[in-house]
Amino acid sequence: MFSENRRRFLRQAASAGVACSASTLLGSFASAQTPSPAADMARIYLDSRRRIAPLDRNLFGSFLEHLGRAIYEGIYDPGSKLSDANGFRKDVMDEVRQLGVPIIRYPGGNFVSSYNWLDGVGPKQDRPHVLDKAWNALNTNQIGTNEFMTWCKAVGTEPLMGLNLGTGSAEDAAALVEYCNLEKGTKWSDLRRKHGVAEPYRVKRWCLGNEMDGPWQVGHMTATEYGLKAEDAARQMHAIDPSLQLIACGSSGPGMPTYLEWDREVLEQCYDYVDALSLHRYIGNTQEETGTDSAKFVAMNLSMEQQIKETLAVCDLVQGHKRSPKKLWLSFDEWNVWYRARTGDALRGHGEEAPHLLEEVYNLEDALLVGGILNTLMRNADRVKLACLAQLVNVIAPIMTNANGMLKQSIYYPYSWALQFAHGSVLNLLVESPTYEVSGMGQVPYLDAVATANAESGKTTLFILNRDLSKAHAVEVNWQDKAPGKVLMSTTITGSDLKAFNTFESPQRVAPQAFDKPATTGGRTKFEVPARSYTVIQWGT
Ligand code: AHR
Numbered sequence: 001m002f003s004e005n006r007r008r009f010l011r012q013a014a015s016a017g018v019a020c021s022a023s024t025l026l027g028s029f030a031s032a033q034t035p036s037p038a039a040d041m042a043r044i045y046l047d048s049r050r051r052i053a054p055l056d057r058n059l060f061g062s063f064l065e066h067l068g069r070a071i072y073e074g075i076y077d078p079g080s081k082l083s084d085a086n087g088f089r090k091d092v093m094d095e096v097r098q099l100g101v102p103i104i105r106y107p108g109g110n111f112v113s114s115y116n117w118l119d120g121v122g123p124k125q126d127r128p129h130v131l132d133k134a135w136n137a138l139n140t141n142q143i144g145t146n147e148f149m150t151w152c153k154a155v156g157t158e159p160l161m162g163l164n165l166g167t168g169s170a171e172d173a174a175a176l177v178e179y180c181n182l183e184k185g186t187k188w189s190d191l192r193r194k195h196g197v198a199e200p201y202r203v204k205r206w207c208l209g210n211e212m213d214g215p216w217q218v219g220h221m222t223a224t225e226y227g228l229k230a231e232d233a234a235r236q237m238h239a240i241d242p243s244l245q246l247i248a249c250g251s252s253g254p255g256m257p258t259y260l261e262w263d264r265e266v267l268e269q270c271y272d273y274v275d276a277l278s279l280h281r282y283i284g285n286t287q288e289e290t291g292t293d294s295a296k297f298v299a300m301n302l303s304m305e306q307q308i309k310e311t312l313a314v315c316d317l318v319q320g321h322k323r324s325p326k327k328l329w330l331s332f333d334e335w336n337v338w339y340r341a342r343t344g345d346a347l348r349g350h351g352e353e354a355p356h357l358l359e360e361v362y363n364l365e366d367a368l369l370v371g372g373i374l375n376t377l378m379r380n381a382d383r384v385k386l387a388c389l390a391q392l393v394n395v396i397a398p399i400m401t402n403a404n405g406m407l408k409q410s411i412y413y414p415y416s417w418a419l420q421f422a423h424g425s426v427l428n429l430l431v432e433s434p435t436y437e438v439s440g441m442g443q444v445p446y447l448d449a450v451a452t453a454n455a456e457s458g459k460t461t462l463f464i465l466n467r468d469l470s471k472a473h474a475v476e477v478n479w480q481d482k483a484p485g486k487v488l489m490s491t492t493i494t495g496s497d498l499k500a501f502n503t504f505e506s507p508q509r510v511a512p513q514a515f516d517k518p519a520t521t522g523g524r525t526k527f528e529v530p531a532r533s534y535t536v537i538q539w540g541t
């Protein structure tokens with residue numbers, strides 16, 4: 001029977017309709033009562049046999065665009081004492097390699113929609129200096145497809161190539177596939193060989209354009225026009241390499257007037273020719289989005305969860321229309337917090353080389369939300385197979401560079417923990433958490449938890465966001481199938497000031513803190529997560 005106490009809790013099952021449907025599940029019930037101390041305890045029921053899906057490592061991808069100082073001064077700085085013979089920043093390469101970023105989207109973003117890939121190949125001294133229309137910056141084209149592939153190999157990542165479906169034709173897109181993936185004996189594969197690259201790269205995953213629903217996009221068009229163009233490009237690309245995985249452009253955010261209708265119409269045109277649909281989302285603690293209420297801001301990953309569900313509903317609707325046996329997966333290929341460096345000169349390059357654009361400074365509350373977003377992505381691992389933290393270096397990024405070194409911004413930490421500790425399968429947890437009222441969202445659980453279990457290594461990892469900005473919360477993990485082994489690691493990110501951020505002068509203001517390894521007795525592990533925190537605990541067998 002449902003006791004009164006029990007009704008106060010949100011049953012946050014990790015599958016469909018999780019936390020953002022808190023109000024649907026509990027209505028106003030949850031808010032009406034003051035929880036007793038016992039009811040304040042959050043409970044997590046964990047059973048390693050109850051799984052959502054195997055975790056695709058590509059869920060923790062990232063993004064590098066020819067934008068601001070992401071490429072030039074970010075990964076490539078030939079004049080720097082920190083660079084290697086190719087001009088690549090060694091410190092950045094070491095960091096990305098060590099992080100283990102599985103896949104990186106390139107070369108854009110908005111940039112790609114007026115990029116001619118031919119400007120970026122061949123002898124460097126012959127490459128044109130081009131004024132990029134998206135960011136009004138000067139691109140010297142010293143980094144192009146071949147250099148990016150070399151860098152990817154050096155850092156151990158896979159390229160996710162973006163195609164120009166704005167000013168570029170379907171034929172141009174297919175030509176780049178031929179340049180990258182065919183061995184020899186054709187116009188474009190032989191051009192690559194002439195450029196000194198004998199072996200094809202065999203790039204597997206491609207984005208068919210970028211945010212083509214946006215009026216800001218060069219070559220913006222209607223959903224029908226884009227869907228037809230994407231279909232044409234996909235057919236031509238598959239003729240060259242049938243093994244490609246193709247991602248069509250979905251809506252660039254739920255705020256778009258054409259949200260979901262764009263997705264439906266695009267898929268009506270090209271469903272049979274693509275494997276996935278993209279989603280993008282940037283969240284800001286702004287008057288418009290959250291009323292600058294940090295308690296709402298740290299719940300916004302639930303709005304992304306809603307976006308995922310809605311987009312999947314459209315994919316599956318079109319699957320039904322097409323009577324297709326194929327189910328699409330989602331590529332959340334741009335996501336992050338971004339709102340401060342989003343106006344005026346933060347967006348305009350004034351015709352300069354490597355201008356300082358979109359250099360967002362991240363604070364503690366941003367790191368908490370990024371942790372929550374990673375939880376959301378993991379909870380949806382059955383259908384979201386790829387996602388890119390946008391971006392990686394200098395531009396809305398976890399890593400910043402200057403002439404002397406690198407800085408880890410606050411958001412670096414939750415991202416690096418997902419990369420390091422989330423392995424195996426995502427578990428379908430049952431989470432009972434006290435809740436709080438958020439305007440426009442109903443009852444939101446204070447605790448947002450997700451776990452992964454790796455059958456091979458025997459490691460289980462729990463990721464917990466505590467959205468309570470003023471109080472620590474007691475947590476009890478109930479191990480339903482088997483008790484865990486010893487705690488291998490535990491860490492947290494927290495602090496007294498939600499607005500604290502790191503700088504080159506004070507790089508440790510927002511950094512991981514020690515978290516006591518909790519003990520397990522009688523199949524239960526009890527601990528307390530601090531107010532305003534994102535915590536990771538990993539157990540062995
Ligand atoms: O990541 C920054 C920009 O945001 C990208 O170029 C574009 O795709 C999105 O609007």
